[in-house]
Structures are given as C-alpha cells and as structure tokens.
Amino acid sequence: MAKKPVTSRSGRFLKLAGMTASVAGQYAGQRARRMFRSENDDGAQSESYTRMAGQIADTLGELKGAVMKVGQIASQTQDFLPKEFSDALQTLQKEAPPMPFPVIVAQIESELGQPVAELFEYLQEKPYAAASIGQVHRARLHDGTDVIVKVQYPGVDDSCDSDLKQLRMALKLGGLLRMPKEAVDQLFGEIRERLKEELDYLNEADNLRLFRGFHQHDNWVIIPAVIDSHSTRRVLTLELVEGDHVSDVTPERYDQDTINLIGHRIFTTMADQLFRFQCIHGDPHAGNFAYRPDGSIIMYDFGCVKKLKPEIVESYRKALVAALKEDYQALDRHLIDLGARVESQPAVDEAYYAMWRDILIVPFEQDEPYDFAESDLHKHVAAKTSTVFKYLDYFKPPVESIFIDRMIAGHYWMLKRLGVQAAFRSELEKYLDVAS
Template sequence: MAKHASSPGRRFMKLAGMTASIAGKAVSNSIRNLNADEEQKNAAKSQMFQDIGLKIADTLGEMKGAVMKVGQIASQYKDIFPPEVAKAIAKLQRQAPPMPFEQIQQQVERELGRPLKELFAEFDPQPFAAASIGQVHQARLADGTAVVVKVQYPGVDEACESDLKQVRLALRLTGMLKIDRKLQDQLFAEIQESLNAELNYQIEAQNLQVFRTFHSQIDPHIIIPQVYTELSSRRVLTLSQELGENIETASTWSQELRNTLGRRLFRALGQEIFYLKRFHCDPHPGNFAFREDGSVIIYDFGGVKDLSPQIVQHYIDLVHAARRGDITSIDEGLLALKSITETGKFPEELYSAWLEVLMRPLVTDYDFAENSAHHDGVILAKKSLSYWDVFKPSPDTLMLNRTISGHYWNLIHLKVKDNYSDLLEELVPTKT
C-alpha cells in the first residue's frame, strides 16, 4: 500500500517527475502536429489532455495525503479545466485505502495527550470511512455515548503549499488552465485557503458549532453532529454519532416524504446563503443522511464558504431580475459578479432560453426524476458554444455554482416532484 505521508524529498521528486512527463507530452504533441490541419490538431490536443489528466490523477492518487486533497479540491473547480482533464481527476473523489490502526492510535494519543483506552471505552480499529487526509472510526465514551472520531493522517499538513505549487505548474505547462494569470492567482489562493481549512479540524469544529446553533433555532429536523471539544484537536475531531439512511435508500420512500426531504435541503441551503452568509459547500450525497421522520443530517463541515454582504446582495438582485425576466439587469449582475467579460455580448434570445431552463426547477411543478431542464440545457449549450468566451469562472461564484448544481442532482436522486415558488418567496428577501 502506498504511504500516506512520504518524505518531502520523495514527494517532491514524484511531483517533479509528473511535471516533467507532462511537459514532455506537450512538446511532443507540438512537434508532431506542426503540419497537421485544424481537425487533426484538435483531436491530438484532446488525446494529449486525456493522457495528462490520467497522469495527474494516477500520481496524486498514489501519493495520498495533502497532494491528493489538492487534486480533489482542484477537481471541484472543473470549470477551469478542459473536460478531458476534469473527467480524469474526478476519480480522486473516491475513497482512499485505510491507514494501519497502529498509526491512527499513535496520532490520537499524540493529539489528545492520553492513552486511547483512557479516552474512549471502545474504539473500533476498523474505519468505516477513509478519504484523502483522514479516516473515521466509531467509538464509545465512558458513559456509553456513541461517537465518531475523525483522525487526520500523520504528516499530511506538512507540505501543502509546495504540493499546490507543483500541481499548478504541471497544469500551466500545457496551457490547460483556461483563465488568465490574475484569475489563476485568485482561484489558487482560494484552493489554498480551502485546503488549509480542511486540514485544521479546529476550524471544522467551529463550523459545526455555528451551523448547529443556526439550524437548531430554525428547524430541529436539520441535524448537525455535536462536537466533543475535550476529545478534539487540530488533527482529531470527535462528534456525536448521527445515524440515517443514504440517499439511495431515501429515494425508495413515499413521494410525500421525498418531497419533504427535498424542501428541507433546499430551505437549509437558502437560509445559509441569504441569512447566515456562510454555506456548506460540499454537496456530495455521502455528506447527507435521511430519516423517515423527515430529518436531514449534514456531515463534513471542512468545506464552508463565507459570503460578503455585497456578494449576497448581487445574488438577491439576480434572483429578482430572473423572476422578472429582466435580461439587462441579469447581464449587469453577472458582470458585477465577474462571471462575464462584458455586457451586451450574449444574445437576448439565448439569455431568455437559458433563463427558462434554469428557473424551471424553481417556479414550475417540476419532476426532478424526469430532469427536463438538464436535458434541454445540454441542447442549449451547443447553441451557445460560439459565445462561450463571454463567460468566465469567477472566484465569487464557482463554489456556489458547484453547490447548487450538486444539490440539483441530490434532488434528482431523491426523485422529488414539487414546486419551489413559495420557498423562493420565503428565502430571497427584497432589496434593502
């Protein structure tokens, strides 16, 4: 099994080897296609991107630890990569093999300062979840309370900055990043910030406490695990065990119950965005569980995005403009969010068509299982390709777009059939 935390020198050499290999592929591709026509060049470039994407995914996947997490976070920003690369690195979201229990025990005892048998009455040596920077074990406290213990792999936080620089260099060598240098700096600064936050379980503990307090005052059916601070540290996080069914099981429940769960998910996200101005931004279905009393359990608060009041107001203005069908205001709002290069370039008829597709799941009696908006959006995307350079990834919208898109697919998996017009009225306040 590959080591989770290799020495800095070994890790650097692996990354440098990946970078050199990518550079070689780029140079070879350029030489081979000096006399090729446009179609041949595009086909060769697509093949090169596929090869490079696989090389990045294989290298980062082998290395585990911080650099694999860098790849996972980068894959969340797939809009900035060619589709061939995005598809290849998406597999980094899969679970990693577990670390030997002896090392996990040493990490817990080192972090909490006491022998494991004094900290917990029981501690299952077999993890029930393992990911890129840590794994999760079930345990019991002295009073019999069931808890889960999230343990970070030793050493993964040692060289994050250099790992991220190496990955960025590898991507830049082939011109794979479809954005200018200034925007690259902004996006990679955000990736670094996300990585630092996920590597510090004390930040996640604070997030859990904030979101638990916020939601408990509004809806007791949004359940967020309780933090046991005396059994937590920067690299160990002990939480109450909150059990529920996965999304596949929940999708077999009655339509009424599935609609209740869907509304609860939708409302919780809206409340976080427009009122808390911080939102849980990892919509992976594995981060949610469901109960037959209509409760939704939310896990993993390592990924949280803060929103400024100005950005939230831009979103509010956009929602109101969309409901009015005001194309001019939408164009101006997207410019304010740095999501388009300039106003007046994208045709009004295409704006109107996109507006209908995007608003359809919100303001009509919509069957998410049928998923008509997505299918029509794919067709519309082909018609819009010649104007695609008008749009650009924005640091202010990337994580929100990803979160909304992820929850759209969660509602599809739940087979929700509902009309969210009333929730939209409830959640989006008028401009102050």
C-alpha cells in the first residue's frame, strides 16, 4: 500500500526530525562502541554508515522537495562524504514515484484559478515525468496546442528552509559532514539560493526565454516555448517538444556519425554556456535532454540555472590552461582564486595535482577520437577519492563553481551513455584561447 504523501510543513518537519534523531542515536552508539575496541573496526563503521545513509536516502526520497534535490547534489560530491552515503544517495537520481493525481489537479486549479476542464481540452493522468520538486503531465489546450504542464508539489517551497536546516543537522549529528563550518555555511547557502530559484517557475520561464536567446542561431538546439497564460509560480506550461531519451538512441535509428555529431554539439553547448554566455544549465542529467536522428538536441528544465561571475569563469579557464600545461604552481594559485583551495595552507604537492591531471586529461590528450562508451575515467576517479582526505584541510567546496563541476560531470555521463567517439582537445583549446 502506497504511503500517503507528506505535504504539510509540520508533517515534513516531524518526518525529518525523526530521521535526525535516529541518525544521531546511531552515530552516538557507534562512537561509544569504538571506545571499547583496541582499534578501529572499519567494517563495523562502514556497516553503520550504510544503515544511516539508507535511512536518510529513503526519507529524502519519500519527502521529495528541497531535501531530495540536495541529496541528488550530495550524491555527486563524493569528496566530502563517506562513500556509503554517496552510494545510498545515488538512488535519488532515479525518477521519483509520482504524487497522486487528485493532489496535482488541486494544485493546478489553486494556481490558475479555474477548473482543469476549462483550462485544458484534456490533462493526462499518468505523469509524463516525476522529479524531486514537481511532476509533468501531458495536456492539450482548447486551441489544439499540445503542451506539457509542470506542477510543483504542494508545500515544497514553504518547507525549503526548515527542510535544509533539518538535513544539515542530520548530516552533522551523524558525523557525515567532513567540512569546516564556514565551508558548510557557504555550500548550503549556495544550494539554498539555487533551490529558491528552482522553486519559482516564473523564474524558470525567464530562464527558458534567456536560453532560447542564447541559442537562437543554433538551429540544432531546441528549447520549448512558454505558454504564459497557463503559467504561474508553481505551474509551468510549455509547448510539447519531443525527442528520444538517451536509452532510445539505438544503432537502428542513429548511426555512429550522427552520435558523434550530437557529441560535438553537446560539447559546444556546454562550452558556449560556460565561456561565452557565462550562464549554465545546472541540472544536466539524462531526463533533461532528448535527441533526434537529424542530430538535434532538445533541452528541458531550466529551473536550476547558474549565472557565473566573470572572474570565476576566468579563474576556471586559467586553471584548465595551467593543468594542460602541467604548470602546477599556477594551478594552485588559480584554485585559490576559484575558492577551491584554502589560501592559508602551504602549496599542495605537485605530484597530487599531477595524479588528478593524468586521470582527467585522458579524453583530451590526443587528436584521435576518444571512445566515451568504453571510458572508465569515473572508476579511476572513484579509486583515488580516498587520497582527498590527506589534503582535506587544503581544499574546500568551490561554492561559486560547484555547478560548473556538476555540469561537466553530467555531460560526461551523457557522452558515455550515447557512445560518442570524438576528439575535443582542439575545440577545448579554441575556447580557452578565445576566452583569453
């Protein structure tokens, strides 16, 4: 039997508070048990972390909203969380279970002020997609226009601040946050700001218009138009623009040349947004992109958009140039400018930078096409994450650029799932030179 969704602020608070108390109790018990062991029992600690992380992931998935979105982001920042926690949160990347249809109908009618039958010729009951803060339903306007209607879950925006406070407390009391308080303040402040924007669908409508302008000359980038008459802060109606999910990009319909063309276009849109527009799509996962056999790319969901400071883009560019040139003293300085390195700490061992550079440079190190389908770059990264703890006091979450890192990681997975074979070194160098 499906659980009744928790939509009230008090209900969400109690659910999260219960989770926090349980996690804190488990952590305290774990610490007490360690006092009576002659040495640390890594297996017991890992088992304890797995239990705590599983409970947190289950609760965030049930509540959806801000905490589920933070869980999705946290699952991608493995440098600052125990592996067991990151692994458990990976489950939140999957499509969320939908809200009951009557809840969605009531939210639409409350926001648009009319019965659904007067607003739409039909509204499909089965969700087109379900995510962390809302879900999408297919519909048709009375003038025959096919649309999708994005509906925010009730109570999500009102509970954002209290949700984040409870989640932060749970992570702290569970011993799961491996960062100084100042860094945690900055990280949660940035996430809160992006979430507040993402919870305002009128802001997303503005973002859609902004990115349609950015890509107006790229006829292979398709971004849906906003239906203003049927859009509010919690309901967003867009023209229906369909394409193939990455799982449907198969050899029967897409030959390798088309897949490679799409790969180059993905790289171009990413680099243009970073270096030319200095404004990036901050949520690049498979559900937010679709493709067509003519090589077109369709982009959805512009709730999470990060406008970048020019000096941050410039520091990022310089850091990339320094890494390509293996100038690790310069790289260290640029990472300080980027806010990723603690300036008061001594210079980081160049061998440490060289290790990461040699892993991350692989797709760009030669002029021959790199086969992303066969890439195991992510495995090499995962194998070296334990080395991060040696330099934990030297680095901090790069708050201003965290969404750049998220964008790049998301695009890597898209290129891998598509099976792109492409050489990006010359294209990357072109952007680095143009930006200078």
